[in-house]
Amino acid sequence: MLKLKILKTLKYNLKATTEQLVMRKIFGLLCILTILLVIPTVQYVLAAGDAPGEYIDRRVEIWNLFFRLMTVAFVIGAVVSGTLIWLVWRFRESNPKAKPTKYEEAGEWQK
Amino acid sequence: MSGHSTWPEWVYIGVVVALLVWVGAESWNVERLIDHVPADAEVIKVTGQQWFWTFEHPDGTKEIGELHLQKGKPYKFEITSKDVIHSFNIPDYVVLQDAVPGRINIVWFVPKDTGEFPIQCREYCGLIHYNMRGTLYVEDTA
Numbered sequence: 601m602l603k604l605k606i607l608k609t610l611k612y613n614l615k616a617t618t619e620q621l622v623m624r625k626i627f628g629l630l631c632i633l634t635i636l637l638v639i640p641t642v643q644y645v646l647a648a649g650d651a652p653g654e655y656i657d658r659r660v661e662i663w664n665l666f667f668r669l670m671t672v673a674f675v676i677g678a679v680v681s682g683t684l685i686w687l688v689w690r691f692r693e694s695n696p697k698a699k700p701t702k703y704e705e706a707g708e709w710q711k
Numbered sequence: 712m713s714g715h716s717t718w719p720e721w722v723y724i725g726v727v728v729a730l731l732v733w734v735g736a737e738s739w740n741v742e743r744l745i746d747h748v749p750a751d752a753e754v755i756k757v758t759g760q761q762w763f764w765t766f767e768h769p770d771g772t773k774e775i776g777e778l779h780l781q782k783g784k785p786y787k788f789e790i791t792s793k794d795v796i797h798s799f800n801i802p803d804y805v806v807l808q809d810a811v812p813g814r815i816n817i818v819w820f821v822p823k824d825t826g827e828f829p830i831q832c833r834e835y836c837g838l839i840h841y842n843m844r845g846t847l848y849v850e851d852t853a
Binding site for chain 1: 716717718721722725726727728729730732733734736737738740741744745749785803804805806820821823
């Protein structure tokens with residue numbers, strides 16, 4: 601019984617759908633992109649040394665970091681809230697394109 | 712299994728993780744840069760106590776409530792407190808560091824502009840906290 605179950609699982613895993621293959625590729629691509637982002641940052645940090653007479657201006661560094669992070673925060677905020685607004689608008693009951701779920705169709709979702 | 716396509720979810724997770732990594736790396740980098748005290752920085756000992764600031768220069772000169780520095784020179788503040796927790800703050804130069812009894816905290820900066828700049832306590836430290844102020848005088852290098 602257990603053997604059969606294992607075999608079935610193996611068979612399932614071997615039969616990856618096209619969608620799963622694409623997903624794996626995207627995941628791999630994102631891993632590469634992340635590494636590509638981390639390596640230059642680390643290199644830049646390690647390269648930061650002492651140049652005599654040249655000092656960083658903490659006002660500039662801190663405020664620039666703040667503005668960069670705020671840009672990211674607002675972009676993410678806009679995308680997330682935009683997605684939520686679209687979801688609510690698209691899947692509202694009164695939308696002409698709305699389709700009943702299989703539960704609603706079967707009458708299992710009625711009060 | 713899931714019964715629906717999940718690749719958009721993975722893309723979403725990937726983008727979020729990448730952004731978080733970027734945010735973390737940027738912050739870490741900037742923090743590292745501003746924590747790196749130049750070797751030639753002049754040490755100023757800063758002591759907070761209810762309700763004033765004392766500054767001691769390397770030659771032993773002390774100033775109370777005011778601090779005279781030279782433009783373009785790096786300064787390293789060694790900050791401590793004699794009583795409760797204070798916080799040493801020069802808003803115009805984004806200098807902010809807690810003054811904790813029994814502990815020396817470090818912050819450094821280079822004044823780039825001449826003029827007078829307010830110094831204040833940024834941690835509620837008692838009745839006259841609001842008036843625990845000082846003035847930074849940045850002068851041209853002689």
